[in-house]
Amino acid sequence: MERTTEELTGLLRSLVAKMKAYQHAQTVMYFDAATVAPPGSAEDRGKTLAVFSEVTYGLQTGEETGKLLSALRERTEELDPVTRREVSELWRDYERTKKIPMEEYVAYQVLLNEADAVWHKAKTESDWPAFEPYMEKIVAFNRKLAGWLAPEKKPYDALLDEYERGLTMEKCDAFFAVLRERLVPLIRQIAEKGKQPEDIFAGKDFPVEQQRKLSDWLMAAIGIDREYCAIGETEHPFTDGSSKHDVRITTHYYVNDPLSSLFSVVHEGGHALYELHVADGLQDTVLAGGVSMGIHESQSRFFENIIGRSRGFIRNLLPELRELFPAQMAGVTEEDLYRAANVARPSLIRTEADELTYSLHVMLRYELEKQLMDGSLAVADLPAAWNAKVKEYLGLDVPDDRSGVLQDSHWSGGAIGYFPSYALGSAYGAQLLAKMKESMDVDAVVASGDLTPVLDWLTERIWSKGSLYDPQVIFEQAAEAPFDPTYYTDYLIGKYSALYSL
Ligand SMILES: [Zn+2]
Structure with missing residues (x-):
């Protein structure tokens, strides 16, 4: 007997509940692995993850799932818009994941668990040869993956689409060309003529215990509800969100550089705010997130740059820093702090790069990934190619692989094609700011210390929508215009020309 639509949606709900339960457990396990799990636990966790991967693969691609989704697809007009979108997203996943052979899928999850542990150690010891064989396997898998997912596309295009639906090398090339053309001359100008501010933190220690208190203040300042968001400490800061009721961010404290963790917390806090504000109606669906x-x-x-590095935010931050670090901050003025937070100077580490030179770090990773995927660069030659590009774009020599090719966790995590989203995201943010300014005095809101109007604007236009629409649709609805990277370059040119009196 044929099932009713109500029965089918009931089955869908229990399938989604199972999928989300496994995802939740895997997310928590990942966070645990990165924070407090002892190093020797990696192997056992690998076994657990292999079992989990098999189950989630089965849930995503099993015959029952296929039948259920097919039946629901025949009745889309009877479904509410949220369920309709869920069915279409799950069907997309079903078709996609089915193309990946299960043994390969499971083996890859196990490989990534191992690679992550090896990378952590290799980074600490600046030991590229230890990580190289894992990178070989990760690149090889991603090339195969691209072939399974979209044999008609160039491999790197298939991967870009995984992280940002619709993104291609053609679009990236055009975008980076605008950045290169408009920003590289400005960076040169600053290097030649711009007077760099004095390093106000030189020779001072900022105890980690006090920096932890600063993190609490920062999270409150940007409006994070700690009831649903925790903070941990890891080598590489990240955000994990299982649902709007369980978000975790991490940071890394450096005793001699309080700004590093400060801006990591505000950056990850921006990710957290997004996850925390998904509409209640999407909770328990695959669209929550x-x-x-x-x-x-x-x-x-x-949050990191437009809010966190603005004059208003710095003005409110200064009294807090003075209270937590009275001796270290003695004599530091608001102008000193503002300039320290906005120094534009080529540097080696992407996550600590300033707002202006940041996109060059992304561009070099994009170009290397492109070459790795088209086969014109061998993994063994990656460190040398990395160092050459750092020299070309940033004018710097890379002293060791820890500050070079081993610095990011993306590749060890299996993510090839992720990096362009950072530069793209920065550019989206600048265009959203321009739109926001049409209806709000953003500077005054930030200076007031109460970000509610900004949070409300972003909740309404972006956060609450979760994954209800494709990314490009959500962006264009929020910005009320197609994407235009010149908002970003104009914003940077305006800001840094004023800072460096150019
Ligand atoms: Zn991020």
């Missing part, structure tokens, strides 16, 4: 990496990064980079 940020829609894409590009849109996610647009939120994190918006």
